[in-house]
Amino acid sequence: xxxxxxxxxxxxxxxxxxxxxxxxxxxxxxxxxxxxxxxxxxxxxxxxxxxxxxxxxxxxxxxxxxxxxxxxxxxxxxxxxxxxxxxxxxxxxxxxxxxxxxxxxxxxxxxxxxxxxxxxxxxxxxxxxxxxxxxxxxxxxxxxxxxxxxxxxxxxxxxxxxxxxxxxxxxxxxxxxxxxxxxxxxxxxxxxxxxxxxxxxxxxxxxxxxxxxxxxxxxxxxxxxxxxxxxxxxxxxxxxxxxxxxxxxxxxxxxxxxxxxxxxxxxxxxxxxxxxxxxxxxxxxxxxxxxxxxxxxxxxxxxxxxxxxxxxxxxxxxxxxxxxxxxxxxxxxxxxxxxxxxxxxxxxxxxxxxxxxxxxxxxxxxxxxxxxxxxxxxxxxxxxxxxxxxxxxxxxxxxxxxxxxxxxxxxxxxxxxxxxxxxxxxxxxxxxxxxxxxxxxxxx
Numbered sequence: 335x336x337x338x339x340x341x342x343x344x345x346x347x348x349x350x351x352x353x354x355x356x357x358x359x360x361x362x363x364x365x366x367x368x369x370x371x372x373x374x375x376x377x378x379x380x381x382x383x384x385x386x387x388x389x390x391x392x393x394x395x396x397x398x399x400x401x402x403x404x405x406x407x408x409x410x411x412x413x414x415x416x417x418x419x420x421x422x423x424x425x426x427x428x429x430x431x432x433x434x435x436x437x438x439x440x441x442x443x444x445x446x447x448x449x450x451x452x453x454x455x456x457x458x459x460x461x462x463x464x465x466x467x468x469x470x471x472x473x474x475x476x477x478x479x480x481x482x483x484x485x486x487x488x489x490x491x492x493x494x495x496x497x498x499x500x501x502x503x504x505x506x507x508x509x510x511x512x513x514x515x516x517x518x519x520x521x522x523x524x525x526x527x528x529x530x531x532x533x534x535x536x537x538x539x540x541x542x543x544x545x546x547x548x549x550x551x552x553x554x555x556x557x558x559x560x561x562x563x564x565x566x567x568x569x570x571x572x573x574x575x576x577x578x579x580x581x582x583x584x585x586x587x588x589x590x591x592x593x594x595x596x597x598x599x600x601x602x603x604x605x606x607x608x609x610x611x612x613x614x615x616x617x618x619x620x621x622x623x624x625x626x627x628x629x630x631x632x633x634x635x636x637x638x639x640x641x642x643x644x645x646x647x648x649x650x651x652x653x654x655x656x657x658x659x660x661x662x663x664x665x666x667x668x669x670x671x672x673x674x675x676x677x678x679x680x681x682x683x684x685x686x687x688x689x690x691x692x693x694x695x696x697x698x699x700x701x702x703x704x705x706x707x708x709x710x711x712x713x714x715x716x717x718x719x720x721x722x723x724x725x726x727x728x729x730x731x732x733x734x735x736x737x738x739x740x741x742x743x744x745x746x747x748x749x750x751x752x753x754x755x756x757x758x759x760x761x762x763x764x765x766x767x768x769x770x771x772x773x774x775x776x777x778x
């Protein structure tokens with residue numbers, strides 16, 4: 335029998351106080367089809383039985399497949415030092431530093447993380463991180479709305495559609511207008527974006543490389559936005575940022591990213607890391623927390639939460655976000671990953687990834703009926719069009735242990751035959767060759 339701490343008399347008294355006749359009335363707003371069908375749970379299992387059951391379930395995961403999936407999440411090599419250091423008890427079990435003066439080690443790690451990502455993106459400031467890349471993009475939009483007192487957000491359709499869905503969901507009940515500028519054959523429509531920016535625009539939001547893998551220089555676009563006093567927001571791919579023109583060099587006001595590719599394994603969607611950087615002019619609009627370095631009365635280095643513009647520290651209506659923490663452990667993994675690789679190591683990982691992708695594109699487009707979708711420069715990811723529906727090809731190759739990529743038709747109605755293919759430094763030339771031969775067979 336379940337343990338219920340309240341007597342029947344106490345239950346009746348509580349129901350009478352809130353004005354309902356029975357416990358069932360509490361759930362009247364839930365339609366019958368949405369209610370649990372039964373609470374007849376199976377008998378409990380022993381620890382050994384539970385472990386055996388979970389191991390059997392885990393064994394169904396396909397861990398030996400060769401994957402060319404990307405779409406914002408990438409299988410880069412993670413040095414052994416990342417696990418070795420971040421799994422230490424001091425880091426792994428540490429919680430949010432609510433008493434920062436007693437959390438100097440955690441604060442120093444966050445400070446070093448902020449320093450690393452600002453240098454990577456060529457920006458001036460960074461926060462301690464937010465939840466993921468999509469959350470970071472939404473928070474950047476809200477930064478722009480607060481800064482400009484405007485409500486129109488211009489968004490490139492070549493920006494990750496997963497992020498755009500999140501942006502639409504988060505703003506659905508806000509006084510914010512989202513204007514989406516269509517892509518042009520997988521290319522970012524620069525002219526369309528410039529034309530959409532006007533005196534009511536709070537921000538223009540783009541991605542580099544864009545969702546289709548196309549590389550762009552947004553310097554001109556950001557200059558046009560600046561003339562209209564709109565905020566320029568860019569979502570960047572951190573590994574590719576080691577090779578490409580940085581958001582800061584382009585003149586971005588806010589640069590965000592999904593940090594998964596920097597030391598975080600692909601694990602069913604998270605936990606991941608939302609990187610947020612900005613110019614000094616935008617820093618007071620930034621959500622979450624920012625760690626700063628100072629000196630105490632004896633001249634000793636100390637770390638403090640410099641800005642804490644969140645609802646736990648200031649009046650609720652003045653808070654910049656309801657994010658009250660940060661992905662501290664994930665940020666630490668990113669820091670250790672960057673320090674382990676160093677500047678040259680990160681550039682090498684990016685360069686090899688690009689080389690593998692270009693080899694893969696060459697091999698795939700040699701197959702009859704396969705063509706590149708995007709015609710310009712691309713990094714470690716590219717889009718192709720197939721003579722058949724991409725889902726059919728994915729099903730055939732996945733059954734043989736190869737995941738050929740991401741079906742573009744999932745988010746773009748006119749691209750049912752489109753396939754997004756990604757390579758990293760872990761992708762071998764042999765795997766690319768096998769992939770091309772398997773694709774050729776699947777299209778016969």
